[in-house]
Amino acid sequence: MTTLLKSATIIDSSSPFHKQTKDILIIDGVISEINDTISEKDEYTIVSLDNLHVSTGWFDTSVSLGEPGYEERENIANGLDVAAKSGFTQIAINANTHPVVDNKSAVEFLINKAIHKPVSVFPIGALTQKSQGVEMAELYDMQQSGAIAFGDYKKPVENDNLLKIALLYAQNFDGLVLSFPKNNKIAGEGIANEGLNSTRLGLKGIPSLAEEIQVARDLFLLEYTGGKLHIPTISTEKSVQLIREAKSKGLHVTCSVAVHNLVITDDALHGFDANNNVNPPLRTEQDVIALVEGIKDGTIDIITSDHNPIDIEHKKVEFSISKSGTVGMESAFGALQTKLDLETIIKCLSDNPKTIFGLETSSIHINQKADLTLFNPEGEFKFSQEDILSTSKNSIFIGHNLKGKAYGIYAKNQLLLNT
Template identity: 45%
Template sequence: MKLLIKQAKIADSSSPFNGQTKDIFIVDGIISKIADSISEQADKTIQANDLHVSTGWMDVFSHFCDPGFEYRETIETGAAAAAAGGFTDVLILPNTNPVIGSKSQVEYVVQKSRTLAVNVHPIGAITKNTEGKELTEMYDMQQSGAVAFSDGNNSVQSPGILLKALQYLTAVDGIIIQIPDDKTISPQGLINEGVISTQLGLPGKPAIAEELMIARDIELVRYTNAKIHFTGVSTQKSIELITKAKAEGLNITCSVTPYHLLFNDEDLTTYDTNLKVNPPIRNKANMMALRKALQDGSIDCIASHHIPQNKDSKICEFEHAKNGMIGLETLYGAVSQIISTEKCVEILTIAPRKIFGLPINAIKEQATAKLTLFTPDTTFTFEENMIRSKSKNSAFTGKQLKGKVIGIVNGNNIVVN
């Protein structure tokens, strides 16, 4: 298969062609030639106005629901959504049935995704059935392909259990992903605790439920010298705690979701259940603090928190709706509204791969083609009929986004939107 990409601006700080507009010729998944103009015959040609190309994007927190909840998403439909969103690599949650908590379950994901256009990397469960009581065989899962460990939506509540997990993983240079959420604080909370929750008459979830867990886990990392990645960070104080811990040299990184950057609790006055997420979207001051932290580098990367839910779980009373929204297909169009193209590429390519120890495929001759193609200034309205995910629970439907994904190239796999 011969692919020719015409006049694409290369956005890749690790490439010798960074910032230059070039033709890229790919033969059987390998970048054969990069030049000002290439006239070789190709089986397929991609060209577009203001076309940009970067190393393939990576998401660090998505739920593909397979096995056990295939009515919400499958590995195949999740990968299709990821490709449409510009991702060549995705880390997927272990909250399946059965849980991805053993060597055989990791191998199931690895084998099932082997032929897909997107590299699907399993996150192994920290505890059996993600119940927070007994550790899994994390070493076996790592050997089989698990790139990180997390109880996913069920953050580890017991400090003793998390301490053991961190100690265990220091020996194998593993990393834990944690949603910071102390479930003993306002367990009935539905949205951010504040003026809006009072006005709407909905029980609130205070920011301290997040901030206490971050403070606790920082102490555990300080004690063990292990690695932890906080995801879904949503408050200014959380960022301050993490920034201070980083300054000490602790192995701590963090990611933020697009919806925490683009929405605040004032958007909940319509009771839109697609905005029922965990951690909840916070007030406007916290939203603006997150944007600033993303721009100044305090936040390491973006995580889609792609959580598919079927219609019955969202078209219902707010209190009965389940948490989560899909996010892979709208991540770039949302985030590119608030940060530069260069910054966006960095936090979608280099930063996540450094955190989770995956190779960075630079755009250069003789390298394997792992590319995302996009036009950063294209504006469009995101409609439900564009959604490749099996579920449609997106608060971005009907919203104008900026930056359109043209497609991905991942070795011999080419997907064009």
């Protein structure tokens, strides 16, 4: 297969062609030529799109696809199609399934489902058996089968000693441990950020303290044990400060933030739309400002869509009894462009997550494997239900003004476009 990308602006700070508009010729999955103009031939697949930009492929580190067990929310085949059309060449799948991905067979099942797809799948194995927080799962066996990290999705490790042992044990095979930042005893039955809006609306609050006290505990344990810790989807100003201080001390800690926590505040709760029920909850404008600053100064390493399809039976209900979660891959790029510059977005969607999760990094060079995201950073539009590609339609961004769209991807010698 030979593909010619016409007049593509390259966004790749490690490439000699960074910010240059070039034609890119790809033969059998490898970049064979980059030049001002490359002649077209009949056998070429020509890609000529308005204001075409390309970067190294994006990697989403927190994706839930339902299968196995919750196929009514999203199956793997459709989820991978959504990922590709949203610009992601690689995704990490959470152990948010039934049964939980807590053994090597479950890991291999997910990987084999994507073997012929352009999007690569990297399972995150459960840290504990059945994600129940009692006994540690088979971490080493799962890693040998392809798991890239270990964490119980949206479930904090409540047993301090268990997290300590996991951090110590994982060092034997350079494993990455994830710890969701939430103290359930403090959060209680809360469903919204504890503050002015939750009080006005009569919603049970989750104080910022519930996240921050867990982050502080995790950092103390990491300082004691060593190893590698990743804290997914932080949401508060104090969490940013704690992680910034830990990094300054040399601790091997990384963290991510969900797109919606970067863009939307708890002011959106007025109206009681259950699509705004997410975990961690939407926070204040002050928190959002701190999160954006954390990305800019390198405290926050990764941005994730935190894609979590929820079926209509659990979303089209009262806010207080709805299930938390939002689909997010389709809207991720357009939403981020309302807050951050393009190069920062690419860094947090591509270079940083691949490095932290131990994936092979790439660059747009001649004779390099083509793993590319195709997109247009211009053009504003209002995101609607028709823009949702997922089986479930629970998007927090419905009705929001976004900027720019992903065209699709070229990866594993396959071209898949959302056109």
